[in-house]
């Protein structure tokens with residue numbers, strides 16, 4: 462018996478340790494990427510319909526629990542088998558675990574919208590399980606099976622303690638992982654059940670002339686899955702919309718709170734706004750454009766009645782991040798909104814579900830608070846915010862910039878007419894012209910696509926008669942006030958980069 466149960470225990474302990482590590486990684490870094498649930502999802506897709514129906518017929522809504530319990534049993538039995546195999550024919554047990562890990566990676570990567578990072582929990586699970594199994598089975602081989610051996614009991618105790626610790630540590634990690642990710646999973650379920658209200662004011666349709674059909678050019682509206690993401694959240698806040706409240710207070714005559722249901726009953730407006738991160742380098746991709754659905758913050762502030770000397774609104778997220786927005790940007794006529802929808806979808810969890818701020822014309826770090834729960838009306842000389850505490854400027858108006866999307870830098874193109882194209886932006890001012898320079902030649906006017914509004918970026922294109930050799934291309938925008946984009950190079954710190962985007966191409 463001993464020759465089966467002890468090796469089996471090493472396998473079970475290794476699996477527990479591995480799954481625990483994978484669950485923790487997924488809870489903190491790869492939201493919704495739990496290796497066990499990912500495999501479960503693939504199993505659901507693979508089992509034949511008759512079996513699925515039979516399980517649902519017998520267990521009803523408990524079908525998910527049946528799946529998870531079955532998976533757990535399969536995992537533990539497989540673990541026992543791996544431990545036994547490892548004790549007989551090393552490294553057969555570790556190979557079995559590696560195959561299981563490969564199945565997990567496959568399951569993670571075949572899910573819709575999966576990215577390469579989604580494979581990480583399965584890889585971590587397999588690697589940890591393999592390392593633990595290798596160690597425990599080496600220890601097991603070192604133990605002496607007879608009680609009379611002088612050191613046998615000591616090594617045996619060491620083996621038992623290590624096996625028990627691996628198993629217990631893994632089990633605790635699974636529980637911690639589940640607790641940590643439960644808020645996220647609950648929010649994901651609430652979001653899936655949520656239907657956006659119809660806008661009271663629909664966005665004007667995107668003009669057909671706003672887009673050029675040029676491969677490689679950024680689409681005028683960024684799909685949610687491709688929208689850049691920047692935040693300090695290690696764990697995406699999982700907010701229950703039924704308990705979400707926004708508190709509006711501080712230097713106001715009339716403090717109040719707003720629930721999600723109350724917000725949704727207000728007349729919501731749609732508007733397109735291009736968001737930009739202050740950390741966007743010249744030519745960088747921390748900029749995207751969406752059509753947002755939300756409620757104008759100016760109406761809420763009008764209800765709160767700010768005191769005359771208030772000049773800033775300090776917004777705070779559920780996880781304690783803060784931004785200080787000049788009050789005029791939230792009270793003038795621009796589409797500064799509390800957004801609940803993004804491109805016709807509820808806000809994705811990573812973009813602020815259930816509610817975020819969107820303010821045209823300002824970098825995200827001073828305006829675009831995701832998971833917003835608090836608006837404190839105050840003054841710039843009384844309050845600081847997350848990034849201003851770290852050396853960034855108090856004020857963050859978006860700077861006039863332009864970018865070349867095609868050709869990609871350092872590629873080879875064929876001589877003749879080459880499409881050069883990209884985007885230019887100056888939110889809440891608007892772009893009036895874009896010019897392109899080849900090598901040291903004159904600045905030549907590019908064609909501008911139609912503007913959606915002054916709050917969005919604008920596509921441009923230029924037909925370049927490319928001659929053989931190495932060339933550099935630069936781009937330069939002019940805003941609606943006639944200011945020309947500066948060529949002076951500034952770093953992103955403290956208030957956004959400047960300079961001209963330049964690419965090199967080889968024409969063959």
Ligand SMILES: Nc1nc2c(c(=O)[nH]1)N[C@H]1C(S)=C(S)[C@@H](COP(=O)(O)O)O[C@H]1N2
Nearest residue numbers: 689690691692693738778782825826829831
């Ligand atoms: N709660 C919270 N909101 C936040 C941030 C953050 O770290 N936490 N980052 C801000 C920054 S710096 C930017 S550029 C935008 C990015 O929004 P996005 O991730 O939806 O593109 O969110 C802003 N809102």
Ligand SMILES: [Mo]
Nearest residue numbers: 738739825826
């Ligand atoms: Mo940012």
